[in-house]
Structure formats: C-alpha cells, structure tokens
C-alpha cells in the first residue's frame with residue numbers, strides 16, 4: 001500500500017481567501033492530510049465552499065451563471081465560477097469526491113414523472129432533463145460518480161408540486177443512480193440568530209451509515225451580529241414605515257397573519273429572503289420609541305448567514321441582499337460537511353454504535 005500523501009496545494013489566491021479562524025461563530029478547521037476534493041455547483045457566493053474548506057476539503061470546480069454572484073465569489077476565492085451548468089459537459093468537471101449543490105427548486109413535467117424508470121431507458125434520461133436543473137445534477141452524478149453528495153433546498157421541497165418533485169428527486173438518486181440517501185430538515189437558529197429551515201440531502205455511492213450532526217439547543221441572539229453604528233440610510237423613511245404599519249393593520253383586520261417582523265437584540269429573526277432589498281419588512285430592527293426601525297445592513301446579513309467578518313461584499317446593497325438571501329448558512333453546512341468527511345474516512349460498512357459496543361465490552365474485561 002502506498003504511504004505517499006497527496007500534498008495540500010494552496011489555492012492560486014490563497015492570500016485572498018477568507019481566513020478560517022476569522023468567524024464569529026467559532027469554526028474550527030477539520031485536519032485532513034489528504035484533502036477530499038469537492039465541486040461547488042449553483043455556487044452562489046460560495047457558502048458551501050467556505051464550509052467544505054473548513055472541513056479540510058479542496059474545491060476543484062465552481063459553477064454559477066449569475067454575474068453579480070460571480071463577482072462576489074471571485075473577490076473572496078480568487079476564481080470566477082463557470083456559467084450555465086447546462087452548457088458544461090460532465091467531462092469538463094474535474095474528478096471529485098463530493099458534489100455540493102444548493103440547486104433551484106423547479107417542478108418536473110408530468111410526463112417526466114409518470115414515465116416509470118425513465119432513467120434506465122435509452123435516451124430517457126436526456127428527455128427528462130430538458131430544462132430541469134435537478135437533472136443537470138443527476139447527469140453529473142451519473143457521469144462522475146462522486147463518493148458523496150450534499151444537496152440543499154427549501155424546506156418545502158418535499159411538498160413542492162404536491163410531493164411530485166421530491167418523489168422524482170428521491171427516486172432518481174436512489175433507484176436510478178444507486179446512492180444511499182439520507183435527508184434532514186435543519187433549522188439554522190441553533191448556530192445563527194435566524195430561523196431558517198432547509199432540507200439537506202446527503203448521498204453515498206456505496207452503502208454507508210450516516211448520521212446528521214447534532215446542533216446546540218440554544219443559539220445566539222441578534223445582538224451578537226448587530227452593528228452598533230449602522231449608517232443612517234438603513235433607517236426606514238417615515239413614508240415607508242407608515243405604509244408598512246398601515247398595510248399590516250389592514251391585513252390584521254382582515255384576519256390575515258401578514259405583518260412586518262420587528263426585532264430587537266434579544267430576538268432571532270425570520271428567514272432572510274432574496275427579496276429583502278424590496279422593503280426589508282420581514283426583518284426590521286427596532287431602534288427604540290420615537291425612532292423608525294431600520295433594516296439590516298448587508299454586512300449584518302452576511303453575519304446572519306454565518307459568513308466570516310472578513311468576507312468581501314463587492315456588489316451593490318440590492319445584489320448583496322439577494323445573494324445572502326439565497327445563501328446557505330455556513331456553520332450549518334460546515335457541521336454537515338465535517339460529518340460527511342468523517343463518514344468517508346471510515347470503512348464503508350462502519351457503524352459508530354457497533355464500535356462503541358466493542359469499546360465498552362473491552363472496558364469491562
């Protein structure tokens with residue numbers, strides 16, 4: 001058996017990289033002599049990348065077609081993701097151990113769903129993939145066979161399109177692509193002061209025992225990320241504040257739940273959406289009686305998604321709100337990434353509880 005270890009190559013722009021220790025949520029890099037390689041698909045601004053790098057992995061490919069996200073990604077990682085995934089041949093994607101993707105959620109055509117076992121049929125796969133981005137992922141998984149994948153999506157994925165979307169995704173990953181699949185909905189509020197539920201789907205090419213990581217019971221409060229001196233431009237104008245209050249009152253009178261989300265330093269916010277730039281009504285920071293509330297600054301949004309304070313924001317406020325609203329919560333993915341790496345470092349049939357039993361038995365003798 002060769003004892004030669006693959007060298008960890010510093011990235012081209014290592015100096016530009018976000019420093020691992022530079023985080024307010026206490027990330028610790030996971031040491032790994034031989035870094036597992038991962039690809040960052042639908043990369044956005046690199047939430048998966050930060051997380052997997054902290055888990056000791058090395059990014060070998062990134063892809064996102066949004067020009068503004070590419071600018072943020074390049075500023076932070078020294079690399080511009082390639083564009084439209086539909087134009088990327090599987091052979092252009094370097095070999096990798098782990099495929100990561102926070103893919104957009106789209107309905108599948110009825111024709112595609114009702115066609116049983118279409119993936120197994122000649123050409124069926126290519127017919128089904130028409131226009132649907134999940135099938136771009138399935139194509140790459142099929143062609144490159146990563147040892148593991150981590151997919152992320154909105155909590156509602158399982159109910160989307162009356163459950164059909166999930167049915168197709170699950171069947172494709174398990175029956176058609178032959179991966180062992182685990183999934184879990186995780187609420188980020190145990191690691192950042194934001195209620196944000198997302199579904200995480202983990203798959204292994206050989207049968208493996210996997211457990212999602214444990215998360216703390218109590219998370220941080222908003223005060224931990226608030227800027228003590230936010231620029232005045234983030235305070236709502238009298239006009240907008242009055243409008244939002246009237247709008248909320250009207251809906252309350254009609255028996256609807258809609259309202260703005262007024263929070264203080266003691267709170268945990270609602271989910272930051274990609275539309276936050278519009279009026280910011282889902283998260284408004286109270287500034288005390290007699291002063292209009294304000295919206296979060298882009299930097300506060302970055303912290304709310306668990307990005308380190310050194311993360312560069314080279315785009316307009318509008319684009320920054322969109323980018324963070326679309327992002328994964330970095331410390332959530334980081335924990336899942338570490339669990340995946342630890343699982344891959346074990347022999348395929350490794351079961352933690354069996355090892356525990358053996359150790360306990362040893363101790364008694």
Ligand SMILES: C[S@@+](CC[C@H](N)C(=O)[O-])C[C@H]1O[C@@H](n2cnc3c(N)ncnc32)[C@H](O)[C@@H]1O
Pocket residue numbers: 042043044045046047048063064065066069083084085086101102103104133323326327328
């Ligand atoms: C939900 S966001 C993922 C955000 C990312 N996980 C992060 O942490 O920043 C989905 C991304 O898919 C990208 N996207 C959509 N269609 C695409 C396509 N055809 N090719 C490449 N990227 C695409 C969007 O630009 C968007 O950034």
